[in-house]
Amino acid sequence: MMLKDKVAVIYGAGGAIGGAVARAFASDGAMLFLTGHELAPVEAVAKDIVSAGGSADAADVDALDEQAVDRHLQSVIDKAGRVDISFNAVGIPDTTILGVPLIELDVEHFSLPIASYTRSYFLTARLAARRMVPNKSGVIMRVTASHSRTGIPLVGGYGPAQAAMEALTRGLSAELAPHGIRVVGLRPQAMPESATIKEAFEPRAEASGMTWEQWLKMLASRTHPRRLMTLEEMANVAVFVASDKASGITGTIVNLTMGSLDD
Ligand SMILES: NC(=O)c1ccc[n+]([C@@H]2O[C@H](COP(=O)([O-])OP(=O)(O)OC[C@H]3O[C@@H](n4cnc5c(N)ncnc54)[C@H](OP(=O)(O)O)[C@@H]3O)[C@@H](O)[C@H]2O)c1
Numbered sequence: 001m002m003l004k005d006k007v008a009v010i011y012g013a014g015g016a017i018g019g020a021v022a023r024a025f026a027s028d029g030a031m032l033f034l035t036g037h038e039l040a041p042v043e044a045v046a047k048d049i050v051s052a053g054g055s056a057d058a059a060d061v062d063a064l065d066e067q068a069v070d071r072h073l074q075s076v077i078d079k080a081g082r083v084d085i086s087f088n089a090v091g092i093p094d095t096t097i098l099g100v101p102l103i104e105l106d107v108e109h110f111s112l113p114i115a116s117y118t119r120s121y122f123l124t125a126r127l128a129a130r131r132m133v134p135n136k137s138g139v140i141m142r143v144t145a146s147h148s149r150t151g152i153p154l155v156g157g158y159g160p161a162q163a164a165m166e167a168l169t170r171g172l173s174a175e176l177a178p179h180g181i182r183v184v185g186l187r188p189q190a191m192p193e194s195a196t197i198k199e200a201f202e203p204r205a206e207a208s209g210m211t212w213e214q215w216l217k218m219l220a221s222r223t224h225p226r227r228l229m230t231l232e233e234m235a236n237v238a239v240f241v242a243s244d245k246a247s248g249i250t251g252t253i254v255n256l257t258m259g260s261l262d263d
Contacts, residue, residue, distance in 0.1 A: 002243035004029035008085035009076055011063040011124050014041025016194030016231060017143050018089035022046075024235035025242065026054035030085065033076045035061035063090045063120040070127050082135055085242045086128035088142045091196055092116040097156040099203030110157040117161040118168065125172055129181055136180035139242050142169060144187045144253060146261045154204050166253050173251030184241050185253035188234045189260055190219055224259030 008025050012018040013034035019041075022034055026049040036042040039060040046056035057079070061072045076083050097109050125140045132138030147155055148162035166185055173183035190197045198212065205215035220228050234256055240246055241254060255263055 001029040002239055002245060003085075006030045006084040006242070007033070007076065007080040007082055008087060008242070009033045009035065009073065009083055009124075009128065011035050011061070011069075011086075011088045011120070012090035013045055013058075014038065015089055015091055016191070016196060017091075017188075017234065018087070019045045020231035020235040021087055021089060021238045022056065023049060024232070024239050025085070025087075026052070026056060028239050028243070030055075030242075031080055032056040033072070033080070033083075034058050035063070035072060037062045063088065063124055064116060066123050066127075069123050073127050073131060077131060083128055083131050084138055086124055086138070086140045087238070087242070088121050088124045090117075090120045092120070092161075094156075094158060095199060097158060098200055099154050099207075100156060101154065102156065105156050113157040113161040114164060118164050121165050121168055125168070125183070129172070129176055129179075132181050133176075133179045138176075138181040139246075140172060140176070140181065140183045141238065141242060142185050144169075144185050146187060146189055146257050148187065148253075149261055152204075154207060155200075158200075169253060170251050177250050182247070182250035184246075184249055184251075186234065186238060186241065186256060187253045187261075188229055188256040189223070189258065190216075191229050191231050191234060192216055193231050219260070222260040223257065227258075229256060229258055 003025055008030045010018050010022050013022050014036035022045050026032055034042045034046050042058040046058035049056040062068050121142050142165055144162045144165050147159035148166050169183050169185040220226055
């Protein structure tokens with residue numbers, strides 16, 4: 001029970017990563033406030049957690065809307081008295097961005113993921129930090145991707161968006177760690193159980209003349225254990241990082257690429 005009685009807010013909790021992290025946080029004893037811009041998938045995760053004996057509240061919150069995020073955090077404080085963990089797993093839809101060569105991409109589509117990802121992370125982190133500072137305690141987390149650190153074709157502004165969020169993680173930590181708040185990123189590689197991976201990588205697989213299965217094998221071959229990470233493995237790391245056992249980790253991104261990306 002590494003997160004016993006910790007109050008955690010998850011953004012994008014109806015998604016693959018948000019849902020897996022929610023379930024793992026709950027089984028380690030956290031009290032969960034799950035959000036997404038559509039209520040039904042978030043409610044489904046909350047229902048599973050509650051049927052398994054955990055504590056989870058579901059709400060529809062657009063993580064790009066400052067007032068909505070602020071109102072929801074206030075409701076968490078009203079119900080639970082504090083917020084200990086903020087986990088942003090929001091994935092901005094990018095089907096119109098991925099697969100287009102940079103020289104053919106218009107500036108609006110290039111800028112969209114950069115503006116959206118950084119806006120959502122900035123808002124959720126800043127508004128949570130304002131509630132954490134008086135308690136001199138808290139953990140802020142965000143998922144990024146290996147695109148932040150390596151050149152990958154046909155991903156438009158997605159790579160710059162990931163790099164910007166990693167830079168923001170370091171900046172937030174530099175300002176917040178003196179107030180007892182840790183800020184840590186998690187950088188998993190593709191986890192095949194998540195539907196978004198197919199959406200993100202299929203255009204590149206097609207452009208390389210590979211089937212989807214061949215593409216997954218190629219990605220796995222680049223890792224040290226020659227396999228891709230599971231959602232459960234990623235979520236287990238998230239539990240540790242969110243817990244007091246990880247009190248020495250802040251201002252960094254945990255590399256979960258299993259060797260496919262050097263530190
Ligand atoms: N899956 C992987 O293997 C992997 C690996 C590395 C990095 N990542 C990154 O991790 C993030 C999450 O990935 P995922 O696979 O979990 O994606 P996902 O399954 O699509 O989940 C993303 C969630 O964010 C929600 N969302 C979108 N816009 C929102 C908004 N404005 N406000 C609140 N919620 C919003 C989505 O809701 P709707 O579905 O209703 O739009 C969805 O529930 C993405 O940034 C992805 O690029 C994923």
